[in-house]
Structures are given as structure tokens and as C-alpha cells.
Amino acid sequence: MSGELTRRSAAELAELIASGQVSAVDVAQAHLDRIAAVDGEVRAFLHVDAETTLAQARAVDERRAAGERLGPLAGVPIAHKDVFTTADMPTTAGSRILQGWRPPYDATITARLRAAGLVIIGKTNMDEFAMGSSTENSAYGPTRNPWDTSRIPGGSSGGSSAAVAAYEAPLATGTDTGGSIRQPAAVTGIVGVKPTYGGSSRYGLIAFASSLDTPGPFARNVLDAALLHEAFSGHDPMDSTSIDRPVPPVVEAARRGDVAGLRVGVVRELGGEGYQPGVLARFNDSVELLESLGAKVVEVSCPHFGYALPAYYLIAPSECSSNLARFDAMRYGLRVGDDGTRSAEEVMALTRAEGFGPEVKRRIMLGTYALSSGYYDAYYGKAQQVRTLITRDFDAAFEQVDVLVSPTTPTTAFPIGDRVDDPMAMYLADLATIPANLAGNAAISVPCGLSDDGLPVGLQIMAPTLADDRVYRVGAAVERALEDRWGGPLLAKAPELAEADR
Amino acid sequence: MSNERAAGGAAPGAASTGSAITRDEVAHLARLSRLALGEDELGHFAAQLDEIISAVARVQQVAAQDIPPTSHALPITNVFRPDEVRPSLAPEQALAEAPAAEEQRFRVPRILGEEA
Structure with a gap:
């Protein structure tokens, strides 16, 4: 039973718990056992605390026993990206500068997970401060892709994608600044969603690029992702950029899952050169599938997407250079070289040099360069104008079609170590995901098959701002049709991980 | 952090022609960024930043003189709340993770120069 529980969907687990067929404690224990068995190899988690986990699960069981009506995800375990503050667990953002830090408060997303009765089973690995596409920039070492443990699980939310793909948790949180949910979901064969910017709260999310950072869900199917999306979204007075509007009906859309009569645009600029042939082949199959399901497919041009x-690599580093100035060694986190003679400024510079990894240093300096007087107009200013043009491209496209589609990533998961000292090669992993971050609209990645190398490929579906329900509707239709064809989810084709002796 | 000009000599226009970012410029950026980098790191970062800056300079190819800049995906307005007293962190909570604390305050290294 224990092994079987980890294969269930979040919706099924919640139903089993609500109907009393299993306890939340049993479900939590099954996942803790799975983590103990495979995480030595996968390394998805930075922090797992069995006692805290079981205490949360016990509380759900007690609420049920007291006759309380539980929410649709109560008792379901969730892996939480280590970029969200948690008052009862360390929060490091994958950085040495925050090693062992215990935040004094919960992020809004954390608080909403708790309110929904979700059981936070641990904190997941990530590229330091969410800067990266592979988790190799974590100060605590890389996470491995459950499909092939010599390969990357994507990033920056790679611990979360790997945890879900390895059946260590049915759900996970992530943050998507340039593709950090969709790209890891694509390369591990699961579902990942970037909601509309402002639809999910940034309060208590350790900031990387504030105009882009967007929390979102990971799951093994579209409905589970929608349930999590609904559980943690909605207006937050603690976040000044939070949208004060109702959450789009994403669960209803995921249940509906049809595309008959829907206009689908294939983005001409997101394909061709630089994309792996096996990725393009699966993408083309998906487009044909959408047509066979009754969608009207047309090609659409977004001429500025190439920029x-x-x-992005000017705007995000510029914002990060400002956001990361808070790590000054004075109020929390690492302090290095405070020998009683050095000045605050010297201690600050020594601490930041030792506490930040190479990619964070590169981006801070790149942002400082782009914002310098004399360079500002040529770099940051131009990038902001490009941002306007990309938003206009989306607006024009969405006048012709209801959703846009593309491959989520140019390639499948690459080997660990391949791009680690070649920043530009690493940045190319975000080629297709970045436009939606710059414009702020909603996008999903759903599994759409295996490339020639036997590794998963993701289909990206993009919808206008606040039309998040549309990406779930189309994603669910594709998922249902493909699972009918395959006789089960794509993830069932992944090789079994060896379970270590407990 | 101040936005002083990153490089002493180079004219802004030089950047658009893809001119190299020098080791000295990286040293200056590191100072502005409060990063005490070692000699070996400076050379390594200079080569990488040069490659990245040359690549991102492509934004300058877009003719966009009359295009307004976008700083944010959604229109933003100021958000206000009533000015009311609300609970806040207790001093011991706020100081719990401080590298050094003294008399309910953050203890920091000296902030003035030695000659001061």
C-alpha cells in the first residue's frame, strides 16, 4: 500500500484521506519512505524533517476526526521550493549566504499551503537565488533527473521537478522568472505552470527579479496542477503587485479539457534553428493532435521574440543586482572577516564574495554594468523597449488566436556539467519560455512525448494575461488524448529508480 | 548601491560595437557590487561578461526610438493601507538570525574609515 500511495495523483490522495480510507499520516509516511529510498540518488531535497511532516499530517487527521470538512488537497504532501520562507524549516534559496537561515515568518504561499491542509514534506534544491536552468548553480550540489541521473532536472526549480517525477511528492511549488517552472517540468516529463504575473503572491518569496518572479505549481497531471494553482493563488494585500481579481476558473477548465473550435497559433519564431530535431518532431505531432481534436491551427509571427x-538577460540581472544588495552581512545570513579591525564595507565585500556562487556574481556585475550611467540607455533602456515590443507581439497574436503553442525547451535534458562554465549556452535553455515572463501572461508545459534520445519533451501553451484557465483547458485536452494513445502517462515510461535499503 | 559609470574611459557608444570588457572594468564593477574578487576570478569573469554583453547588445539592433519602455508587465498603481498599529516581530525574533547582536541591536563592524 505504501508504495502504491506514492503513485497516486494528488486529487486521488485527497479523496482517499477525506473518505477515511487512508490517513494523512500514512500518506506522509509513504512519501517519507520513498524519499529515504531514492533521494540519495536524486537529491531533490535540501531539507526533510519527518517529525514536522508527520505533525502536519496528524493535524489534518485530527481535523477530519473532529468532523471538519477538508479542502480538496487536505493531507496531500507537497515539496516546497527553498525560495519560499518557512518559519519552521530553514530557507536557503540554494545559497551559502543563507545556509541554515530560519526565517521569522511564512511566505504567503507557504501560509496558504498550510491553510489548505497541504503537508509540506521538505524544501527542494534550486539554482542559487533561482538563477540557472539546471540546479548546478546550487551551493549544495546538483539535483539529478529521475529519467537519467547523469542529466540535469532543469532549473531553477529542478529539485521540485525531480521530486514530483521521482514520486517523492505528488505536488511541488516553483517560481518562474524566465522559465524556471516550465523548463524543469518539460525535461522531467511532468506538468508545470507559470500563472499570470501578479496572480500568485511574492510576499516571502526571496526576490530575484521582482517584475518577473511568479510562483506556480508542479504536478504529474493537469488537474492536480490546477487544484494547487487554485489553493495558493489570489489577491494578497502584502504584495503590492498582486492582482485584486478573482482567480481564473482553472480547476473547471482542467476538468473540461476540450479544444473544439479553439484557435491555436504556432509561433513561427519559436522553432527551427537551435531546436533539437526530436523536440520539433514531438511538437509537430502535438500540433497535428490539436487539429485532430477540432482546434483551428494557424501559424503566427511574433517578430520580436528573437530579442x-x-x-531578459539585461532586465533580470539589473533587478537582481538591486535585490541582492540586501545581503550585506549585517542583519542575517553569513558574515565573513569581522575581525574587529575591518570596516562594514570590507566585511560586506568579503561575505558576498564567499557567500555567492559564480553565476550570482556574474549576474550582479552584469546588472550593475547595465544600470551604470553611460550604459543605461544602451542596455537597460533598450531592453525595456524590447519588452514593450514583445508585449505588442503577444497582443497582436491574441487578436488572431486563443492560445499560442511552441516547444517548451529547445532540447531535452542535457548532461550534468555540460554547460556549467558556458553561461551563454546555459541561457539558451530559456529561449522559448522567456517571452511570457516579459509580457506577464500565463503559460503551461505539458509532456508531449519522448525525443530520439528517449527523454521527455514539453509542449508549451501560452494564453493572454488572466486567461490562465485556457492553458489548463488546452493542456488537459492534450494530456487526455496522449494518455489514451500511450495507455498511461508519459512518466510511466521512465526507468524505475533503484530503491536504497532503508 | 550607486550607479556610477561602470568604466572610466570607454564611451557609451563603444559598447554597441562589441568592444571588450576589460579586467579593470570587471574590478570596478566588483567594487560597485561589493564583491571582493580574487585576481584569478577577475580574468575569468572578464572573458565571460564580455561574451554575455556582446550577445545581449543585440537589443540595440531594434529600432525603437519612439517605443515607450516597459518596466513592468502590468499597469502598477500605488497601494495604500490604513496607517494603523499592527503586531510586528519581537526584538528577539528580529535578532535571532543576526551574525552579532548586542543590547537588543544588530552589532555591525565599524562604518567609518580608520582615519576617522
């Missing part, structure tokens, strides 16, 4: 990547 999204360079614009």
Missing part, C-alpha cells in the same frame, strides 16, 4: 533572450 526576448537578450532583453
